[in-house]
Amino acid sequence: MTHKKMADQQASHENTHVENTSGTAQRARLLERLRAGPIDTFTAIRELNIVRPGARINELRALGHKILTHRLDLTDDQGRKHPRIALYYLSTNPPAGVPV
Template structure:
C-alpha cells in the first residue's frame, strides 16, 4: 500500500503558527512567555491562538507559574480596551531528575 504524501506547497502550511492543535499552541505559547511578558492581543495575532486564557490555563496545569496583570491598551484601530491580560512567566515546571 502506497503512503500518501503531502505536496511541498501544502506541507509548509502545517508548519509554524498554522498548526492549531492544542499541543502546538501550548508549545508556541510556552516558548513565547519564556521571552518575557506578553499580552492577549499579541498572543492572538502573533501566535495564532484564539483562546489565550485557555492555553495559559493548560500551561499552569503543566506546572508553569504564570501571573496575570490587567492593563488598558489601545488596539491598532485606536480603540481602547480595559482589562487586557498580560501574562508573565515566574517559573517553569520542575525538571525531572533521573534516579
C-alpha cells in the same frame, strides 16, 4: 487485537508553526514566547495565532507552569481602547514595573 499506547505528542519545532492550530502546538508557542518575556492577549492572538490565549494559559498552569497575570489598559489595532487586558508572564520573568 493488541492495543498499543500512542506516544505522547510532545511539542517540537516542526509542529509549533503558527499554522498549526492544535492545542499542543499553541501551548508550545505560547510557552516559548513567555520564556522570552511577557505577552498580552492581543499579541498572542496576532503573532502566535492563538484565538483563546487565556485557555492555553490555564492549560499551561495545569501542567505546572508558574504563569502570572497583570491587567492593563491597551488599545487594539483599530485604535479602540480596552480595559483590563491580560499581560501574562512567567513568575521567573516579571515585566519591569509590575509588582510581583
